[in-house]
Structure formats: C-alpha cells, structure tokens
Amino acid sequence: MDKRATIKDVAEAAGVGVATVSRVLSGGSASPRTRERVLAVAAQLDYRPSALGRNLRQRRTGGMGLLVPDLTDTFYGQLAEGVLACARSTGEPVVVGSTGDDPEQESELIGMLLEQSVDRLIAVPTGDAETWAPAVRAGMTVVFADRLPARPAEEEQQEAVDDLMRLDGLSPAPRPHAPEAPSVLADDRAGIRTAVRYLRGLGHRRIAFLGGPGHDRRVAAFREAVGAPVDEDLVVFATGSRDSAYAAASGLFQSRPDLTAVVAGGNVLGEAAVLAARELDLRVPRDVSLVMYDDVPWAELCSPPLTVIARPGRDMGYRAAELVLRPGGRRPRAVVLPTELIIRGSCAPRR
Structure with a gap:
C-alpha cells in the first residue's frame, strides 16, 4: 500500500514552504500563481485536504500540542511542567515540539500537528498572525502563552496610513483582522517598570536592556520606564541562541563602558551577561548592576545571587492548559499573571 502524501511532500514538490501550503489549502492569502501550483501538486499527489485539519470539528481525536522556542530554556521547562501537570489530571496526551524561534520551523510543526488531527494547541509563538491563521481557520483551539504572535510589518505600516487618513477626515477601507486566540501572559510592563524604578532609586542613570525574540512588550516597557530621550545604543538585541546572547552582552559592555x-x-x-562581565573583569555589582527577567534555580547560586523579575512559569502553563481544555463556551481573551521583583545581591547603589 502506497504511503499517503503529507503536507511536507506537497511543499517540496511545489517548491514552497509548508506554511504556504497550509495557507493555500485553508483559504489563506497567496499569489494566484502560487495557489495554482500548490493546488495542482496536491491533486497530483492525491493529497487529501482533510489532512490539513479542515474536518477537525467533525473528526476530533483528542490530544494537545505544546510548542516552545527552546526546551533547554529553564523557564520554558517550567511552563511545560505546568501544561503536563494539567494534562495528566485529565488524561490528555501531549505532543511537545521545539520551534527554535524559527517561524518556518514553527509553520512546519503546525502543519504536522494538523495532519495528526491534534485539535488543541498551546504555543509560545514565533511567527506572525499570518502563520497562525491556518490553524485557527481549521478549527484548532489555540492558546498563546508568554507572548503573542508578531504583527506583520505591512500591517503596522498600513495602520500608520489609516491613522493619517483619519486625521485628514477620511475613512480607511476596512481590512480583515487576523484570527484571535486566548493568551496567558505575565505582566511584563509592571515587571520591567518596577526593575527600572529600583535601579533609578539606587542612582543608576545609564541603564541598558538586553533583548531577544518575542521581547517586544518588554522593550516597549523599558523605553517607557527610562523615559525620553532613550539612548538607543543601550538597547541591544540578540537572536535566540546562547552564542548570540553572549556576543550581544559582550559587545554592549565593550562599546558602552559608561x-x-x-x-x-x-x-x-x-x-550571557554574567559570563561576559566575568570575561571582561567587570565586577557585579561594584562595576555594573544586573537585573534578570526570570527566576531560575541557578540565579541564587551566582556570586552574588541575581536580582530577578520572577514570573510564574508553571502557573502560566497550567492556566494555558486549563483554557485550551475548557469545553465550548467563551474563553477570556487574555489572562495576565503578576510578576515580582526579588532583590538579591547583584545590584548596588551607584557611587
């Protein structure tokens, strides 16, 4: 018996990504030429549209998916523990995947879960709203945890144009909205604001921020907390890898010794900041004070122990699982859990 064609087979034969196939077959946006090519290949390979999950509402088989950027990240391990604990209490199986903070890899995993008729999904999203539209349209119950899908750049640009039209007394044309899904988030704004106020109270004025993928809300909160004008040289970004994080921290310390x-x-x-400071013979907190987002076990083992903005990772995972398992009815758009500044020894008054 021949093996049934998969979404990956269609993508390879059509010369496009899995995300593109998913969008075309679920009625999403694509150029006419791409749509025609994907549909022709799907027909040639006898790919059944139901494999994309179009019939999930009629053919639910149970099961929950969990997608996180990095399974070795302690916080995401805590979040996963919360999801698994809730799932165990209901006997629900969980399929766990790591996206590597790569939107293409995320799209491929979404397509695979749809093929397997997994009908509930908790995700720390990496891609934008367009990446997630096929899953929501297909009937999958999606709950986002920790962060929300990024907004496409063209959407932000169009919103700016719409604002200008309104100022001129014109009504912009209506635009379709991306599918929405419930979310469980930490109160990033309050956490960052509290940390910056604490550092300012110690006399610090040149405070830097080290950011990474999905940190849009934290960066915005930091800029708001330090106030205008923001020294943009003190706002530095890394990709999701540890090497990139170390390079960003080291570069920051060397370029801004002040x-x-x-x-x-x-x-x-x-x-990365701890390691880079050690390599550069910067003493914490005598030369530089450090506050870290996330309370993880090793933070207390540092010398000195790190001051942290703690967020309830396990609770976030548990609440997200409760939401995704809730039968029918309305789900809250967002559950926001509090953060807490835990003061240890990594910050000192500025002399």
Missing part, C-alpha cells in the same frame, strides 16, 4: 546597570530580558540573556 553604563552602570543592565536589565536582561530573559534567563539566557542574563546568563
């Missing part, structure tokens, strides 16, 4: 404090936007970035 900085006195750093807020690291995640535990991988905090780890």
Whole structure:
C-alpha cells in the first residue's frame, strides 16, 4: 500500500514552504500563481485536504500540542511542567515540539500537528498572525502563552496610513483582522517598570536592556520606564541562541563602558551577561548592576545571587492548559499573571 502524501511532500514538490501550503489549502492569502501550483501538486499527489485539519470539528481525536522556542530554556521547562501537570489530571496526551524561534520551523510543526488531527494547541509563538491563521481557520483551539504572535510589518505600516487618513477626515477601507486566540501572559510592563524604578532609586542613570525574540512588550516597557530621550545604543538585541546572547552582552559592555546597570530580558540573556562581565573583569555589582527577567534555580547560586523579575512559569502553563481544555463556551481573551521583583545581591547603589 502506497504511503499517503503529507503536507511536507506537497511543499517540496511545489517548491514552497509548508506554511504556504497550509495557507493555500485553508483559504489563506497567496499569489494566484502560487495557489495554482500548490493546488495542482496536491491533486497530483492525491493529497487529501482533510489532512490539513479542515474536518477537525467533525473528526476530533483528542490530544494537545505544546510548542516552545527552546526546551533547554529553564523557564520554558517550567511552563511545560505546568501544561503536563494539567494534562495528566485529565488524561490528555501531549505532543511537545521545539520551534527554535524559527517561524518556518514553527509553520512546519503546525502543519504536522494538523495532519495528526491534534485539535488543541498551546504555543509560545514565533511567527506572525499570518502563520497562525491556518490553524485557527481549521478549527484548532489555540492558546498563546508568554507572548503573542508578531504583527506583520505591512500591517503596522498600513495602520500608520489609516491613522493619517483619519486625521485628514477620511475613512480607511476596512481590512480583515487576523484570527484571535486566548493568551496567558505575565505582566511584563509592571515587571520591567518596577526593575527600572529600583535601579533609578539606587542612582543608576545609564541603564541598558538586553533583548531577544518575542521581547517586544518588554522593550516597549523599558523605553517607557527610562523615559525620553532613550539612548538607543543601550538597547541591544540578540537572536535566540546562547552564542548570540553572549556576543550581544559582550559587545554592549565593550562599546558602552559608561553604563552602570543592565536589565536582561530573559534567563539566557542574563546568563550571557554574567559570563561576559566575568570575561571582561567587570565586577557585579561594584562595576555594573544586573537585573534578570526570570527566576531560575541557578540565579541564587551566582556570586552574588541575581536580582530577578520572577514570573510564574508553571502557573502560566497550567492556566494555558486549563483554557485550551475548557469545553465550548467563551474563553477570556487574555489572562495576565503578576510578576515580582526579588532583590538579591547583584545590584548596588551607584557611587
């Protein structure tokens, strides 16, 4: 018996990505030429549209998916523990995947879960709203955790144009909205604001921020907390890898020896900041104070122990699983859980 064609087979034969095939077969946006090519290949390979999950509402088989950027990241391990604990209490199987903070890899995993008729999904999203539209249209119940899908650049540009039209007394044309899904988030704004106020209270004025993928809300909160004008040289970004985080931290310390404090936007970035400071013979907190987003076990083992913005990773995962398992009815658009500044020894008054 011949093996049934998969979404990956269609993508390879059509010379496009899995995300493009998913969008075409679920009625999403694509150029006419691409749409025609994908549909022709799908027909040639006898690919059944139901494999994309169009019949999920009629053919639910149960099961929950969980997609996170990095399974070795301690925070995402805590979040996964919360999801698994809730799932165990209901006997629900969980399929776990790591996206590597790569939108293409994320799209491929979404397509695979749809093929397997997994009908509920918790995700720390990497791609934009367009990446997630096929899953929502197909009937999959999606709950986002920790962050929301990025907005496409063209959508932000169009919104700016719409604002200008309104100022001129014109009505912009209506535009379709991306599918929405519930979310479970930490109160990033309050956490970052509290940390910056604490550092300012210690006399720090040149405070830097180390950011990474999905940190848009934290960066915005940091800029708001430090106030205008923001020294953009003190706002530095890394990709999701540890090597990139170390390079960003090291480059920041070397290019701005006048900085006195750093807020690291995640535990991988905090780890990189500690290592880079040690390599450059910068003493924490005498030469530079450090606050890290996320309370992870090793933070207390540092010398000195790190001051952190703690968020309830396990609770976030548990609440996200409760939401995705809730039968029918309305789900809250967003659940926002509090953060807490835990003061340890990595910050000192600025002399």
